[in-house]
Every structure is written in structure tokens, then in C-alpha cells.
Amino acid sequence: MTDASRAPPLRILHVFRAPLGGLFRHVLDVARGQAERGHQVGIFCDATTGGTRAAAVFDELAQTLALGITRVPMSRYPSLTDLRAQLAEMALRRRLAPDVVHCHGSKGGVYGRVPALLAPGRRYVTAYTPHGGSFNYKPGSTEHKVYMTVERLLEGATDIFLFESRFIAGRFEAHVGHLPKTDHRIVLNGISEAEFEPIDHGEAGFDLLYLGELRSAKGVDTLIDALALLHRRDGLKPRILIVGSGPDETELKEMASARGIADQCVFEPPGPIRKALAQARVMVIPSRAESLPYVILEAAAAAQPLISTDVGGINEIYGPHHRQRLIKANDPTILAESIRTMLARPEAERLAEAADLAAHVRRHFRLDSMIDGVIAAYRDALATRRAG
Known part of the structure; x- marks a missing residue:
């Protein structure tokens, strides 16, 4: 039996905005793989995007994800909707008591990491996968500078950064001004056999x-x-x-x-x-x-x-x-x-x-390598936080 198989299962909550495109595909692959490995997994995302395709996927997943699927209205750009979504995320997190809050994309990175910023002694860890997001949005513009200021602020609330490409790790370094000061690693996207x-x-x-x-x-x-x-x-x-x-x-x-x-x-x-x-x-x-x-x-x-x-x-x-x-x-x-x-x-x-x-x-670019790499990163971050 390996060390990984002897370790207790984790409670994992994935937080992101739109159930669309490559980010959604990534979350689904990771969440399914984690559930197959015995972990308790949940999803928190937008209720207004994704259409019938997302609804069908979530119906199929409902029996697989032990922590459930929670959808609330979210907006792509900053608005008052963000406050309501943020409060909903905080209430869900308190109820589920996850070991890991894994944030995906810029908006998910805000919803999942703002509460952590206010709780330095927390027992759970925050993981963050940017997926491009604000790092690719109009570089040099005023909006981009604001987004990068937010990334700098939330860096201290992030236990581990999981970059899905060397390119995005480089964008972080170029626009934030340094590579993350906390644990960070590249876990490449992977696909199935x-x-x-x-x-x-x-x-x-x-x-x-x-x-x-x-x-x-x-x-x-x-x-x-x-x-x-x-x-x-x-x-x-x-x-x-x-x-x-x-x-x-x-x-x-x-x-x-x-x-x-x-x-x-x-x-x-x-x-x-x-x-x-x-x-x-x-x-x-x-x-x-x-x-x-x-x-x-x-x-x-x-x-x-x-x-x-x-x-x-x-x-x-x-x-x-x-x-x-x-x-x-x-x-x-x-x-x-x-x-x-x-x-x-x-x-x-x-x-x-x-x-x-x-x-x-x-x-x-193998799916199993991606899933196992993400779980290993969680466990390292948990060990560091709990030792601290």
C-alpha cells in the first residue's frame, strides 16, 4: 500500500465562476478523478451560464460529488452580485468544513481567497489555478493593473499556486513582479487514454x-x-x-x-x-x-x-x-x-x-498525472499549514 492510499480522504471544494470552456473541463476532470480516489468533493459556481450542457453534466455528477454542487448567480465583471456570491461561498464553506478550497480563474480566486485573507490561522488550505483569466486580460490597461493589484493582495491568502502551464507562471512573475512567495508548482493539464x-x-x-x-x-x-x-x-x-x-x-x-x-x-x-x-x-x-x-x-x-x-x-x-x-x-x-x-x-x-x-x-499530458499531482500538492500544503 502506498503512502497516498494510507492517507485519509480529503474534503475538497472547487470554486470557480462559469461552467464553460477549458476551465470547466479542467475542474470536471480533477473533481471526477478526486472522487474516484475516495475524496469528498464539491463544486461552487455560477447559476446563470453554461446552459443545458452544464446542467446535464451536473445532473450526471450529482451522485458522484459527496459535497454537492452549489450554483448561485455570479457576474463576469465586478458588480454587486459579487457580494451576494461571496457571502454564499462563505456560508457554504462554513457548512462543509473542507480541508481544501481550490480556486479556479480570477473570479473563483477572489471568492475562495478573500475569506482566507481574513483568517490567517485557518485549518484549511487554499489552492489557486489561474487558468489565464485576468493575467491575459488587456495587459497594460487600467483594468489589468487593477486585477494585478488584487492578485498581489490575495497572494498571502494562497497556500499553494497550481499553474497549468509554464506560460501562466511566467505571466504571474512578469505582472505581479515575482513568482509566488508561497509554494507553487506547475501541474500540466492532462487528458484521458x-x-x-x-x-x-x-x-x-x-x-x-x-x-x-x-x-x-x-x-x-x-x-x-x-x-x-x-x-x-x-x-x-x-x-x-x-x-x-x-x-x-x-x-x-x-x-x-x-x-x-x-x-x-x-x-x-x-x-x-x-x-x-x-x-x-x-x-x-x-x-x-x-x-x-x-x-x-x-x-x-x-x-x-x-x-x-x-x-x-x-x-x-x-x-x-x-x-x-x-x-x-x-x-x-x-x-x-x-x-x-x-x-x-x-x-x-x-x-x-x-x-x-x-x-x-x-x-x-496525462490525466492521471494531473490528478495525482494536484492531490500531492494539497497534502504538502496541508502539512505545512498544520505544522505551522
């Missing part, structure tokens, strides 16, 4: 796929400009499936129409990633900002041919032997040329390159 099954493109009806949020940071406007350039300059009209939702959806549809490429673009709401991957031969990620995106991890693991910009921690996923394939962000001309070149390559060559990247991801 089932996700390494290669995608069958036998029924693919599209040349290209974009999957993600429809907002400025994701660079979908750059992709539309690149497609318009291919049409105008080279007479090429690759069909693209755009899967996602977000605040810029209407604007992007209007942009595709204005550029004369609306007939090439099909927009669909979010859905299962492997179903989307099977519908297109090449995936394109034109982001301006990322942390360590699950969409890249999942597509790479499934041996999906990829075109991606070199932002955030994406080069950590690609590794030293593949990162030269990444392209500059926010440049339609470069993106158009990458699309033209990729689609002109023989399919066997594209798939061989994709399989090579999948093998790299399999070696470095």
Missing part, C-alpha cells in the same frame, strides 16, 4: 474546422480575413465549420457575409469535440491569447491535422520538435498561406505529422 483514439475523417465534409469561443481573443476575425484573401488572391474556397458561441457571433457572421465568403462558412453551436473533428480535415486555431488550451490538447491527441498560432502555452503542447510549425497571431496573410500549404499537402503526410504530435502529447 480514450482521447488518443485517432479521428476517422472518412465522412469529413469540410476542409477546415474552428472550435472555440466566438470572441476577439480567439482571432476568428483573422481567420475570416484569411479565407477572404485565399478567395480573392488564389480563387480557393475551402469550406469551414465554425463551432462555438460567444459575444461576437453575430458580428462574425456579418463579417463573413461582407467579405463574400458566407457560402463557405457554416456556424454551429458548441457540441462534442470529437464529433466536430470528424467533420473536417484540418483544424485551425487563430487565437490572439491562450493559456494551455484543452481544444489543442484534445485535437492533437486525436491526431487531427492542426494549424495554430504561437500564443500562450500552445508551444508547450507542441514541444521543441513541433513548435516551429506554429505561426504568428493576428496576421491574415500568414494564416492564409498556412491554410493553402496545409490543404495542398498529401493527406498521408498531414496525418503522419499529426500522429507524431499525438505521440508527444501522450508522453507529457
Whole structure:
């Protein structure tokens, strides 16, 4: 029997805002894995986002998480709603008496760590995973400076920082002014063995796929400009499936129409990633900002041919032997040329390159390693706090 299996189970509360995107995927994977290892786990998050997909996931999880799922209204930007959500979090924490409060994202980091700031002698530990959040939000702006001031204030209420990429650890150091003075470590996002099954493109009806949020940071406007350039300059009209939702959806549809490429673009709401991957031969990620995106991890693991910009921690996923394939962000001309070149390559060559990247991801981004690394960090932080 290992030391980990002899240790008593932990009571763990995950605190975050929106049940959407990669952050939500990360919390679900960690929470499920912790519950499977015998720990008592709960979730506290927003009640106004996530829609039917989040509701279905929570219904499926309800019998698995011993500490339950608590949802209250939260706002993306600072507002009076924050006070009500903060009071709800504090009441839940007192009732559940967790050993660990694991905060995710900027808003979750506030809700979970403000009470800890006021309780230096607490017996529970606070863990914090930024997931990009405010560190990627308009660097240099007044809002960003305010957010970084909050991060400095809450550093002392954080027992352990769990960065999901080296990139975000570097952003913390650059914008806060130093690496965390308390315990900090990098625990890379990981994916399950089932996700390494290669995608069958036998029924693919599209040349290209974009999957993600429809907002400025994701660079979908750059992709539309690149497609318009291919049409105008080279007479090429690759069909693209755009899967996602977000605040810029209407604007992007209007942009595709204005550029004369609306007939090439099909927009669909979010859905299962492997179903989307099977519908297109090449995936394109034109982001301006990322942390360590699950969409890249999942597509790479499934041996999906990829075109991606070199932002955030994406080069950590690609590794030293593949990162030269990444392209500059926010440049339609470069993106158009990458699309033209990729689609002109023989399919066997594209798939061989994709399989090579999948093998790299399999070696470095494993789900079990992520879950075990997070639990080990909790236990180290608990030992330090209780010894103190």
C-alpha cells in the first residue's frame, strides 16, 4: 500500500465562476478523478451560464460529488452580485468544513481567497489555478493593473499556486513582479487514454474546422480575413465549420457575409469535440491569447491535422520538435498561406505529422498525472499549514 492510499480522504471544494470552456473541463476532470480516489468533493459556481450542457453534466455528477454542487448567480465583471456570491461561498464553506478550497480563474480566486485573507490561522488550505483569466486580460490597461493589484493582495491568502502551464507562471512573475512567495508548482493539464483514439475523417465534409469561443481573443476575425484573401488572391474556397458561441457571433457572421465568403462558412453551436473533428480535415486555431488550451490538447491527441498560432502555452503542447510549425497571431496573410500549404499537402503526410504530435502529447499530458499531482500538492500544503 502506498503512502497516498494510507492517507485519509480529503474534503475538497472547487470554486470557480462559469461552467464553460477549458476551465470547466479542467475542474470536471480533477473533481471526477478526486472522487474516484475516495475524496469528498464539491463544486461552487455560477447559476446563470453554461446552459443545458452544464446542467446535464451536473445532473450526471450529482451522485458522484459527496459535497454537492452549489450554483448561485455570479457576474463576469465586478458588480454587486459579487457580494451576494461571496457571502454564499462563505456560508457554504462554513457548512462543509473542507480541508481544501481550490480556486479556479480570477473570479473563483477572489471568492475562495478573500475569506482566507481574513483568517490567517485557518485549518484549511487554499489552492489557486489561474487558468489565464485576468493575467491575459488587456495587459497594460487600467483594468489589468487593477486585477494585478488584487492578485498581489490575495497572494498571502494562497497556500499553494497550481499553474497549468509554464506560460501562466511566467505571466504571474512578469505582472505581479515575482513568482509566488508561497509554494507553487506547475501541474500540466492532462487528458484521458480514450482521447488518443485517432479521428476517422472518412465522412469529413469540410476542409477546415474552428472550435472555440466566438470572441476577439480567439482571432476568428483573422481567420475570416484569411479565407477572404485565399478567395480573392488564389480563387480557393475551402469550406469551414465554425463551432462555438460567444459575444461576437453575430458580428462574425456579418463579417463573413461582407467579405463574400458566407457560402463557405457554416456556424454551429458548441457540441462534442470529437464529433466536430470528424467533420473536417484540418483544424485551425487563430487565437490572439491562450493559456494551455484543452481544444489543442484534445485535437492533437486525436491526431487531427492542426494549424495554430504561437500564443500562450500552445508551444508547450507542441514541444521543441513541433513548435516551429506554429505561426504568428493576428496576421491574415500568414494564416492564409498556412491554410493553402496545409490543404495542398498529401493527406498521408498531414496525418503522419499529426500522429507524431499525438505521440508527444501522450508522453507529457496525462490525466492521471494531473490528478495525482494536484492531490500531492494539497497534502504538502496541508502539512505545512498544520505544522505551522
